[in-house]
Amino acid sequence: MFEASLNPQIEISSAMASAVLKIVNTTLDWVTFALDAPSARAVVFGVHIDGHLFVEVLLLVVILFLLSQKSYKPPKRPLTKKEIDELCDQWVPEPLIPPLTEEMQSEPPVLESAARPHTVVNSKEVVNFASANYLGLIGHEKLLASCTTALEKYGVGSCGPRGFYGTIDVHLDCEARIAKFLGTPDSILYSYGLSTMFSAIPAFAKRGDIIVVDEGVHWGIQNGLHLSRSTIVYFKHNDMESLRNTLEKVTAENERAKKLRRYIVVEAVYQNSGQIAPLDEIIRLKEEYRFRVLLDESNSFGVLGSSGRGLTEYYGVPIEKIDIVTAAMGHALATEGGFCTGSARVIDHQRLSSSGYVFSASLPPYLASAAITAIDVLEENPVLLKKLKENITLLWKGLSDIPGLSIASNVESPIVFLKLEKSTGSVKNDLILLEDIADRVLKEDNILVVASKRSTLDKCCLAVGIRLFVSAAHSESDLRKASASLKRVVALVLRS
Amino acid sequence: MIAIPYLTLLTTYFSYGLLFVFGHIRDLFRNITGWFSSNNLQGYAPICLGQEDFYLRRLYFRIQDCFARPISSAPGAWFDVIERYSNDNNKTLKRTTKISRCLNLGSYSYLGFSASDEYCTPRVVESLKKYSPSTCSSRVDGGTTVLHNQLEEYVANFVGKPAAIVFGMGFVTNSAIIPALIGKGGLIISDSLNHSSIINGARGSGATVRVFQHNSPSHLEEVLREQIADGQPRTHRPWKKIIVIVEGIYSMEGELCKLPEIITICKKYKAYAYLDEAHSIGAVGKTGRGVCELLGVEPADVDIMMGTFTKSFGSCGGYIAGSKELIQYLKYTCPAHLYATSMSPPAAEQIISAIKVLLGEDGTSRGAKKLAQIRENSNFFRSELLKMGFEVLGDYDSPIMPIMLYNPAKIPAFSRECLKQNVAVVMVSFPATPLLLARVRICISASHTKEDLVKALEVISQVGDLVGIKYFPAEPGNQQQEEKMLKLD
Numbered sequence: 001m002f003e004a005s006l007n008p009q010i011e012i013s014s015a016m017a018s019a020v021l022k023i024v025n026t027t028l029d030w031v032t033f034a035l036d037a038p039s040a041r042a043v044v045f046g047v048h049i050d051g052h053l054f055v056e057v058l059l060l061v062v063i064l065f066l067l068s069q070k071s072y073k074p075p076k077r078p079l080t081k082k083e084i085d086e087l088c089d090q091w092v093p094e095p096l097i098p099p100l101t102e103e104m105q106s107e108p109p110v111l112e113s114a115a116r117p118h119t120v121v122n123s124k125e126v127v128n129f130a131s132a133n134y135l136g137l138i139g140h141e142k143l144l145a146s147c148t149t150a151l152e153k154y155g156v157g158s159c160g161p162r163g164f165y166g167t168i169d170v171h172l173d174c175e176a177r178i179a180k181f182l183g184t185p186d187s188i189l190y191s192y193g194l195s196t197m198f199s200a201i202p203a204f205a206k207r208g209d210i211i212v213v214d215e216g217v218h219w220g221i222q223n224g225l226h227l228s229r230s231t232i233v234y235f236k237h238n239d240m241e242s243l244r245n246t247l248e249k250v251t252a253e254n255e256r257a258k259k260l261r262r263y264i265v266v267e268a269v270y271q272n273s274g275q276i277a278p279l280d281e282i283i284r285l286k287e288e289y290r291f292r293v294l295l296d297e298s299n300s301f302g303v304l305g306s307s308g309r310g311l312t313e314y315y316g317v318p319i320e321k322i323d324i325v326t327a328a329m330g331h332a333l334a335t336e337g338g339f340c341t342g343s344a345r346v347i348d349h350q351r352l353s354s355s356g357y358v359f360s361a362s363l364p365p366y367l368a369s370a371a372i373t374a375i376d377v378l379e380e381n382p383v384l385l386k387k388l389k390e391n392i393t394l395l396w397k398g399l400s401d402i403p404g405l406s407i408a409s410n411v412e413s414p415i416v417f418l419k420l421e422k423s424t425g426s427v428k429n430d431l432i433l434l435e436d437i438a439d440r441v442l443k444e445d446n447i448l449v450v451a452s453k454r455s456t457l458d459k460c461c462l463a464v465g466i467r468l469f470v471s472a473a474h475s476e477s478d479l480r481k482a483s484a485s486l487k488r489v490v491a492l493v494l495r496s
Numbered sequence: 497m498i499a500i501p502y503l504t505l506l507t508t509y510f511s512y513g514l515l516f517v518f519g520h521i522r523d524l525f526r527n528i529t530g531w532f533s534s535n536n537l538q539g540y541a542p543i544c545l546g547q548e549d550f551y552l553r554r555l556y557f558r559i560q561d562c563f564a565r566p567i568s569s570a571p572g573a574w575f576d577v578i579e580r581y582s583n584d585n586n587k588t589l590k591r592t593t594k595i596s597r598c599l600n601l602g603s604y605s606y607l608g609f610s611a612s613d614e615y616c617t618p619r620v621v622e623s624l625k626k627y628s629p630s631t632c633s634s635r636v637d638g639g640t641t642v643l644h645n646q647l648e649e650y651v652a653n654f655v656g657k658p659a660a661i662v663f664g665m666g667f668v669t670n671s672a673i674i675p676a677l678i679g680k681g682g683l684i685i686s687d688s689l690n691h692s693s694i695i696n697g698a699r700g701s702g703a704t705v706r707v708f709q710h711n712s713p714s715h716l717e718e719v720l721r722e723q724i725a726d727g728q729p730r731t732h733r734p735w736k737k738i739i740v741i742v743e744g745i746y747s748m749e750g751e752l753c754k755l756p757e758i759i760t761i762c763k764k765y766k767a768y769a770y771l772d773e774a775h776s777i778g779a780v781g782k783t784g785r786g787v788c789e790l791l792g793v794e795p796a797d798v799d800i801m802m803g804t805f806t807k808s809f810g811s812c813g814g815y816i817a818g819s820k821e822l823i824q825y826l827k828y829t830c831p832a833h834l835y836a837t838s839m840s841p842p843a844a845e846q847i848i849s850a851i852k853v854l855l856g857e858d859g860t861s862r863g864a865k866k867l868a869q870i871r872e873n874s875n876f877f878r879s880e881l882l883k884m885g886f887e888v889l890g891d892y893d894s895p896i897m898p899i900m901l902y903n904p905a906k907i908p909a910f911s912r913e914c915l916k917q918n919v920a921v922v923m924v925s926f927p928a929t930p931l932l933l934a935r936v937r938i939c940i941s942a943s944h945t946k947e948d949l950v951k952a953l954e955v956i957s958q959v960g961d962l963v964g965i966k967y968f969p970a971e972p973g974n975q976q977q978e979e980k981m982l983k984l985d
Contacts, residue, residue, distance in 0.1 A: 010745060029718065051598065074637070079725055081827060084722075084724075084725045087724060087725045088724050088725070090722050091766065092875075093735070093736070093737040093738060093766050093767070093768075094736045096768050096799060096800075096822065096826070096887065097821060097825040100824055100825060102825055104828040105824065106825075108636045108638075108912075109638065109640070109641065110641065111631070111638060111641045111647060112641070113627070114624065114626065114629075115627075115632055115633060115638055115641075116628075119638075124933055130633050130637060131631060131633040131637075131638050131639075132632045135634045136833065137627050138630070138631075143628070143629065144624060144625060144629075147624055147629050147842075147910075148625075149623065150619065151612075151621055151842070152621070153569070153570065153612075154569070154570045154611075154619060155571075155572075155610050155611045155705070156616075156811045156842065156843055156846040157610060157810045157811045157812050157843070157846075158571065158812075159571045159603040159604050159605045159610045159807070159810060160602065162564055162603055164563075164602050164922045165562050165565060165567055165600070165922070166603070166812065167564050167567070168566065169566055169578065169591075179644055190669070191665055191812065192665035193836060193837055194831075194832060194835060194836035195665060196669050198671070199964065211759070218835060219831040219835050220836075223671070223672075223700055223831075225700060227696060299659045304887075314961045317814070330630055330632055330837035331632060334628070334630055334632055335629050335630050336629070336664060336837055337803075348552075349549060349552070351564075352549075352556065354666075355667075356667055358692075359667065359691065360665065360666065360692060360693070361604075361691040361804075361806040361812060362921075363812075364811070364812050364840070364843060366624075366629065366842070367629060367630075367840060370629045380564050402669070403869045410650070450638065450826070451638040453636050453677075453688030453834050454834075455829055455830065455831040455834050455835070456829045457675055457831055458831065467637075469633070
């Protein structure tokens with residue numbers, strides 16, 4: 001009975017199995033037949049096409065399809081409004097200025113009269129060595145007379161940039177006078193000494209140009225270089241060997257150097273150290289390596305050279321060899337503003353593309369007429385230059401034997417720069433010491449000297465020191481008093 | 497936003513296209529002839545590269561006589577313009593001794609202090625005799641006089657801040673202060689039409705600079721939110737600080753800044769606000785204290801206020817006003833204070849006297865009269881121009897009125913025709929404005945009388961008809977004026 005119930009099931013399953021087997025066999029036969037069909041046996045290029053080739057081709061197609069799919073990227077989720085709100089709430093800015101320290105609280109001396117060699121500070125008369133009044137023209141009657149006429153005729157300001165009715169005939173006269181004095185084709189006036197260099201450099205140098213510059217240049221030039229976005233290479237302060245090596249390296253590295261504009265920027269008398277640049281050597285190097293020279297003559301115009309025409313006259317170099325000469329007029333010429341001079345092409349280009357000229361109001365007319373008068377006075381009285389040179393030599397002699405301080409400036413520079421023989425190690429401490437010396441000299445001996453200050457934005461790393469600006473109007477007794485006082489105070493301060 | 501009429505746009509493009517084509521053809525000839533002549537600059541790259549001065553040589557020189565006109569008298573309401581002539585097609589201009597007396601609609605002398613003034617000039621001459629034109633030294637060395645300290649006090653009081661610092665030039669003020677306040681790791685957000693000195697300062701500081709659409713507080717908010725959430729580029733660290741820089745009156749558009757909204761946004765997102773009031777200090781506001789007074793913003797809400805003395809006070813120089821600590825810090829770090837020659841003492845005296853006149857401390861009411869006069873003059877002139885059908889930009893109460901020209905040929909035409917009738921105007925075109933949007937910019941002064949303004953309007957209307965710049969129909973009624981104001985915004 002048991003066998004009888006099982007038997008039909010086994011029979012049915014075996015029948016099903018045989019049926020399935022038969023179907024599979026028939027399918028296989030069909031497939032084999034299809035694959036072995038005559039077309040499949042064709043010979044293409046001497047290769048037998050067998051059935052399995054189709055399967056392989058199909059597989060290849062599938063692989064290619066998968067490869068061509070883009071890789072999986074998780075979907076981008078931009079920040080929601082709420083998240084941005086949270087971030088904005090959490091953000092805490094730094095205070096606008098860092099907390100004030102003690103040295104930030106110091107106040108400069110306040111003058112109560114004109115900045116002549118004898119001036120009044122805190123109701124006491126002091127000898128003034130802090131003004132760059134090299135020719136003693138502050139308070140000169142001719143200057144004051146021409147300024148008064150100009151003030152009464154034109155008012156104080158010029159109320160407009162040069163392009164929009166700010167050009168007054170005194171500006172044009174001043175530019176012509178300066179060009180005549182220096183022997184160049186043309187010149188251009190700027191309304192502020194500091195802005196002269198940092199407007200002129202970006203007008204002639206753009207991204208990709210190469211500028212080789214002395215490491216001791218003042219902030220105006222540094223800012224101009226930064227704004228021009230060119231490649232800047234520094235060389236050691238006033239070291240011609242280093243300049244030669246730098247020029248060599250720069251020309252060797254850049255094969256495209258022929259198509260780029262290349263400049264050397266130097267100052268005639270460096271404000272940060274009082275050194276004088278050796279112009280003849282620089283001109284030789286410039287002609288050898290084919291660079292252009294930009295010269296800043298702020299502290300040498302009206303000082304160096306037998307008639308005050310500056311560094312080019314001092315070294316006997318024709319001024320056409322310098323491509324661009326700039327100068328601030330706030331030194332020897334006892335007025336404000338600056339000028340730039342060079343060939344006609346150079347000057348014309350600046351009239352449209354120099355930002356400090358185009359986008360700024362022009363120089364007040366009375367200052368331009370003061371400049372014209374100052375140049376006239378200089379040309380008529382070359383004795384002023386002689387007096388200045390004598391004073392510089394006297395002061396140099398008096399200050400050269402102070403124990404603890406050494407003179408870092410050139411023997412003929414109108415800025416006498418005294419630096420510490422042994423630095424304390426940090427600029428801050430040096431400055432504290434030097435300012436202490438300057439303070440005592442002012443309080444005890446009534447002599448106004450200043451320690452050179454350095455801004456946090458300044459990249460110059462030369463030593464700080466005490467600067468004395470010599471003027472042609474200083475008398476011998478002034479200079480002797482200064483040397484004696486400095487000797488005494490320095491000995492006092494450095495001993496303690 | 498300025499909407500250019502379609503036909504004008506086409507003709508302007510056509511004109512510029514023609515000028516460029518002719519310019520390039522001439523350049524081609526120049527290169528060919530230059531190739532033959534000897535070049536003594538062997539081995540040197542030319543100092544002005546090829547395309548840089550294309551605009552100068554081919555477009556600007558044609559109309560050079562409209563710019564840089566020299567004058568030989570003080571820039572008051574009427575002045576003497578020197579005539580010039582040219583022998584070589586406007587490439588070089590030579591002076592003659594002939595002068596023509598013209599009405600001055602171009603100088604920035606909003607309160608009329610530009611010429612010799614009965615109160616200011618004697619005092620200035622006195623201070624000149626006492627302190628001489630320059631101190632020849634920087635403020636920290638030996639260049640601080642009693643006048644400078646007095647000036648800083650006066651300016652701080654006038655503007656409404658605790659302390660101020662002054663410099664000898666307005667351009668240098670921006671270029672040297674912004675790097676001292678912010679450096680790498682900071683963010684500067686400035687208006688798209690800011691002045692070149694602000695752009696210079698922002699670039700010199702090393703901070704990241706982002707621009708927001710001109711005078712649009714909503715876009716400023718968008719940019720702020722995005723930047724704070726994103727952080728510094730590439731590292732995504734949070735910003736060290738954010739400064740937003742705007743101007744009081746924009747000199748090429750004559751528009752007032754939307755200050756209250758912008759200050760609210762700055763406060764909400766903890767950004768510092770820097771306001772450049774070069775054109776608005778002294779010229780707007782009931783007592784001349786600038787846009788803060790006009791728009792009702794507390795000076796204490798603006799962190800740093802900057803301004804210049806060239807425009808309204810008839811002198812030269814710039815100032816920054818802020819809290820005492822800020823000014824002390826700037827006196828210690830700012831390179832313009834440490835290295836540049838200090839401001840000329842007579843110029844400082846002029847500003848002190850001008851402020852005294854404005855505040856009425858000279859014993860007369862001239863100051864108040866001047867302030868009322870300039871407001872009246874500007875509004876009268878603007879409404880008349882709008883009535884005539886000119887397209888004038890800017891807001892009421894602002895003394896600057898740009899009239900749109902668009903077409904490059906109209907620039908010299910308008911200028912020369914006006915000069916023939918003894919009215920001196922200022923043309924502004926590329927690069928100070930976008931290439932297609934050339935304009936005439938009128939600056940009204942308190943020293944213009946009603947007759948001067950009426951004459952000016954006559955001449956401008958005549959020349960406008962001749963040149964064809966009355967883009968809107970002339971309307972007599974007041975109501976339609978309001979509608980037009982909305983269209984211009």
